[in-house]
Amino acid sequence: MPFISNTPDQQEQMLADIGMTMDELFADILPELMCKSFNLPGGLSEQQVRNHLAELAGKNSIHLACFLGGGFYDHFIPAAVYSLISRSEFYTAYTPYQPELSQGTLQAIYEYQSAICRLTEMEVSNASLYDGGTALYEAMMMALRITDRNKIIIDDSVNPIYRVMIHSYTRNLQIELEQIHCTDGLPDRRQILRKIDDKTAAVILQNPNFFGCIDDFSDIAEAAHAKRALLIVSCYPISLGILKTPGAMEADIVTGEGQSLGMPMSFGGPYLGFMASKKQYVRKMPGRIVGETTDRLGQRAYVLTLQAREQHIRRGKATSNICSNEALCALTALVYLSLLGKEGLKETAQRCADKASYAYNRLTAIPGVKPHFKNRWFFNEFVLDLPSEAADVIAKLIERGFAAGFPLSRYYDGMKNSILICVTEKRTKQQIGMLAEALESVL
Amino acid sequence: MKLVFEKSVPGRRAVQPGPSDVPTTINIKSDLLRRRPAELPELSELDVVRHFTELSRRNFGVDSNFYPLGSCTMKYNPKVAERIAAYPGFAHLHPLLPQLRMGGMLTQGALRVLYETDLLLREITGMAGFTMQPSAGAHGELTGMMIMAAYHRDKGYKKTTILIPDSAHGTNPASAAIAGYKVASIPTNEKGVMDINALRQSLNDDVAGLMLTCPNTLGLFEPQIKQICDLIHSVDGLAYYDGANLNAIVGKARPGDFGFDIVHLNLHKTFATPHGGGGPGAGPVGVKEKLLPFLPVSIVVKRNDGTYALEYDHPKSVGYIAPFYGNFAVILRAYVYILMLGKEGLRRVAENAVLNANYVKEKLKGHYELAFDSVCKHECVFSPTKQILDNGIHAIDIAKALIDKGFHPPTVYFPAIVKEALMIEPTETESKETLDAFINAMIEIAESAKTTPDKLKSAPTTTPVCRPDEVAAVKNLNIASLTS
Numbered sequence: 001m002p003f004i005s006n007t008p009d010q011q012e013q014m015l016a017d018i019g020m021t022m023d024e025l026f027a028d029i030l031p032e033l034m035c036k037s038f039n040l041p042g043g044l045s046e047q048q049v050r051n052h053l054a055e056l057a058g059k060n061s062i063h064l065a066c067f068l069g070g071g072f073y074d075h076f077i078p079a080a081v082y083s084l085i086s087r088s089e090f091y092t093a094y095t096p097y098q099p100e101l102s103q104g105t106l107q108a109i110y111e112y113q114s115a116i117c118r119l120t121e122m123e124v125s126n127a128s129l130y131d132g133g134t135a136l137y138e139a140m141m142m143a144l145r146i147t148d149r150n151k152i153i154i155d156d157s158v159n160p161i162y163r164v165m166i167h168s169y170t171r172n173l174q175i176e177l178e179q180i181h182c183t184d185g186l187p188d189r190r191q192i193l194r195k196i197d198d199k200t201a202a203v204i205l206q207n208p209n210f211f212g213c214i215d216d217f218s219d220i221a222e223a224a225h226a227k228r229a230l231l232i233v234s235c236y237p238i239s240l241g242i243l244k245t246p247g248a249m250e251a252d253i254v255t256g257e258g259q260s261l262g263m264p265m266s267f268g269g270p271y272l273g274f275m276a277s278k279k280q281y282v283r284k285m286p287g288r289i290v291g292e293t294t295d296r297l298g299q300r301a302y303v304l305t306l307q308a309r310e311q312h313i314r315r316g317k318a319t320s321n322i323c324s325n326e327a328l329c330a331l332t333a334l335v336y337l338s339l340l341g342k343e344g345l346k347e348t349a350q351r352c353a354d355k356a357s358y359a360y361n362r363l364t365a366i367p368g369v370k371p372h373f374k375n376r377w378f379f380n381e382f383v384l385d386l387p388s389e390a391a392d393v394i395a396k397l398i399e400r401g402f403a404a405g406f407p408l409s410r411y412y413d414g415m416k417n418s419i420l421i422c423v424t425e426k427r428t429k430q431q432i433g434m435l436a437e438a439l440e441s442v443l
Numbered sequence: 444m445k446l447v448f449e450k451s452v453p454g455r456r457a458v459q460p461g462p463s464d465v466p467t468t469i470n471i472k473s474d475l476l477r478r479r480p481a482e483l484p485e486l487s488e489l490d491v492v493r494h495f496t497e498l499s500r501r502n503f504g505v506d507s508n509f510y511p512l513g514s515c516t517m518k519y520n521p522k523v524a525e526r527i528a529a530y531p532g533f534a535h536l537h538p539l540l541p542q543l544r545m546g547g548m549l550t551q552g553a554l555r556v557l558y559e560t561d562l563l564l565r566e567i568t569g570m571a572g573f574t575m576q577p578s579a580g581a582h583g584e585l586t587g588m589m590i591m592a593a594y595h596r597d598k599g600y601k602k603t604t605i606l607i608p609d610s611a612h613g614t615n616p617a618s619a620a621i622a623g624y625k626v627a628s629i630p631t632n633e634k635g636v637m638d639i640n641a642l643r644q645s646l647n648d649d650v651a652g653l654m655l656t657c658p659n660t661l662g663l664f665e666p667q668i669k670q671i672c673d674l675i676h677s678v679d680g681l682a683y684y685d686g687a688n689l690n691a692i693v694g695k696a697r698p699g700d701f702g703f704d705i706v707h708l709n710l711h712k713t714f715a716t717p718h719g720g721g722g723p724g725a726g727p728v729g730v731k732e733k734l735l736p737f738l739p740v741s742i743v744v745k746r747n748d749g750t751y752a753l754e755y756d757h758p759k760s761v762g763y764i765a766p767f768y769g770n771f772a773v774i775l776r777a778y779v780y781i782l783m784l785g786k787e788g789l790r791r792v793a794e795n796a797v798l799n800a801n802y803v804k805e806k807l808k809g810h811y812e813l814a815f816d817s818v819c820k821h822e823c824v825f826s827p828t829k830q831i832l833d834n835g836i837h838a839i840d841i842a843k844a845l846i847d848k849g850f851h852p853p854t855v856y857f858p859a860i861v862k863e864a865l866m867i868e869p870t871e872t873e874s875k876e877t878l879d880a881f882i883n884a885m886i887e888i889a890e891s892a893k894t895t896p897d898k899l900k901s902a903p904t905t906t907p908v909c910r911p912d913e914v915a916a917v918k919n920l921n922i923a924s925l926t927s
Binding site: 002022030039041062113115119242290300321323345392425 | 455
């Protein structure tokens with residue numbers, strides 16, 4: 001049988017050795033509780049399963065030029081990333097419960113936490129959460145615990161995928177969720193400042209926001225802090241190669257989707273939720289945290305720490321229920337950031353911005369194509385208004401080999417003709433030019 | 444060993460993007476830009492490769508040697524699944540594609556993987572339908588609690604409490620609590636299974652449901668599992684099956700047949716996807732017919748023309764719990780595993796997992812204290828004998844001594860209802876030779892504990908570090924290196 005080492009003879013020998021039969025080993029399950037049905041197909045050989053999956057993989061269109069973003073990005077991944085994270089000592093291990101056998105994972109997580117702090121200019125980070133959406137939900141829960149308040153203000157330029165998730169997770173909880181409509185691509189200061197009150201636990205914002213617009217939330221942080229509320233910022237880690245950091249804006253908790261840091265898109269996962277905060281809040285943080293210490297000989301060593309927050313110790317009173325997180329994805333992000341390095345991340349971010357800017361100029365030169373927001377700074381995504389329904393135009397462009405963007409009507413009223421276009425460093429000038437020609441021809 | 448940041452040399456580069464084909468312009472207002480670059484390491488590609496290779500050598504995985512971590516099912520992870528997950532047709536697929544008009548046709552292969560894994564898991568568990576979205580077991584538990592709450596709300600019930608046995612994983616009470624429920628604990632009886640009388644006394648109209656792991660964390664099958672489900676149903680509660688230990692019964696018995704209404708599976712346990720050093724995993728949730736309307740959206744469906752599509756319009760759904768369709772690349776690996784094993788292979792999984800656990804249990808019985816002496820399922824729980832404990836040797840010392848003998852230790856100090864627990868789960872993929880070597884090592888350690896206990900106190904001596912000070916780690920908290 002596949003992946004079972006013992007031969008039938010050995011199995012018999014072991015049964016004889018312990019004086020049992022196989023039936024006796026399962027005698028504690030009453031006959032009426034045995035499978036009522038188990039109609040599965042027969043097993044496949046490795047060759048058969050590879051042929052089958054190669055056929056299915058072939059039914060997925062990966063050859064479209066990708067201008068789709070929306071929080072999940074087609075960035076270049078250096079070959080060394082996959083080589084290193086594929087070392088089985090990393091990927092066939094589990095949670096580092098035994099530090100002596102897990103210094104590799106533990107030191108890597110410590111380095112990952114450090115890299116996230118340096119990237120966001122925050123003081124502490126956890127070892128990872130599932131994805132950018134659940135990370136934002138966990139940040140919201142953390143803010144409720146820190147402030148002991150129950151009102152959350154969230155701007156509607158925060159990724160709508162995250163907002164619908166937060167809505168689902170809070171349905172059974174006593175939370176007042178106030179959504180603010182953004183104006184002209186940026187959070188509406190007047191509205192937000194008016195809504196922050198003594199019940200407010202946190203204001204949740206995103207930078208760059210879902211429309212790609214970039215902002216400085218320092219003023220909102222100040223207003224929130226004046227009422228002892230927190231500022232939570234969700235961010236796009238590649239953009240932090242050049243953009244002002246949430247730490248510099250005085251954000252209290254920072255989260256984001258780490259997929260862009262070396263993970264393939266893989267049709268939705270596994271991804272990486274990252275979370276960082278000010279140090280004073282670390283004991284309210286969810287998830288694993290690795291700390292540095294010394295061993296018996298005084299050598300530097302790493303261990304899981306602050307475990308009194310966690311479910312395996314605190315059970316129903318834990319800061320979160322999370323156990324398995326996305327450790328291998330955190331390692332991926334760390335390897336990616338180490339390979340790009342200080343200059344490489346900056347250059348990658350600048351390249352994204354340059355290409356997006358070039359594409360914006362090319363596309364807005366097409367008659368009938370207009371920027372949706374006037375005079376807004378953007379990073380590598382922007383919103384254009386087309387002369388007709390965006391979903392239609394996108395469908396036509398698929399036929400011409402482009403995943404041209406995302407139709408905003410899916411999440412926003414009154415944006416039927418608006419398309420969100422993303423340009424990463426992977427897109428070439430030629431592809432951008434061809435997209436412009438194709439778009440012009442289908443309008 | 445130095446941190447990656449400490450190896451940095453100013454000006455050194457690994458990956459370089461090459462010349463740009465578009466004009467470079469500072470196109471963003473300067474006060475929206477960061478003041479100085481992030482202090483990431485400056486290294487060559489070789490530096491990075493050496494650093495992480497060295498780290499990997501300070502780690503231990505299933506591929507290194509036997510890893511009998513109880514309740515974690517550290518079985519072998521087939522290499523073919525890694526290869527398939529890296530196929531460009533899966534790895535480079537953007538998750539928003541099927542949400543575009545006509546976009547579903549661009550992802551038929553991936554949608555079929557999700558759809559067929561759902562069908563396979565239904566048959567394996569006896570449930571009516573699955574969501575593949577939860578990213579881990581605990582995420583599945585939270586999703587299950589949300590489904591429970593939505594169901595009761597729909598019925599007009601006001602139910603506040605979840606019953607959980609004291610032997611449960613900590614995630615169970617934590618998941619119930621963050622979903623907004625109160626938790627009541629049910630004690631374990633002298634046979635190591637649920638105290639049914641205590642359960643009866645805890646039943647009332649406030650009870651929304653019960654979360655149960657079966658076999659439990661002692662490796663014991665609940666003999667009255669059907670009655671337990673019936674009792675919960677008698678107060679209109681729902682029975683939740685934590686599938687962390689499904690490996691013990693897969694192909695033999697199904698939680699759906701026992702009477703469970705909601706089930707989560709850990710694909711990284713029973714279905715052989717790698718544990719990744721602590722994730723990513725996947726925790727699909729299956730439900731009975733009456734709960735199908737409450738599953739998270741989107742739902743993958745097969746249309747009459749044989750094509751696959753996503754559905755969103757389920758008004759009773761708990762809503763969105765993940766950005767997309769789950770940890771797709773993990774689900775894909777589990778799909779590969781199930782297809783390769785097939786019907787017969789999966790039956791052999793439970794048989795060999797249970798045989799291996801009972802073999803270890805019987806061989807160690809005279810040397811360690813067995814928490815509950817009965818046939819076990821996939822794992823067995825021991826404690827050091829009184830004589831060993833009297834010599835000042837604890838479960839942690841036995842664990843550290845095992846490391847020097849080349850093995851990963853079992854789970855220690857869990858479940859908490861067993862004092863000084865050593866929880867051993869061998870899994871079906873291990874051979875008799877490996878088990879014998881482990882058993883011999885355990886027996887030698889038990890002997891040393893009696894004759895030379897001081898030697899065990901100094902273990903491990905073969906690892907880069909020895910017994911790091913966890914108390915000091917909390918006291919002198921250092922969880923990030925902020926400057927180079």
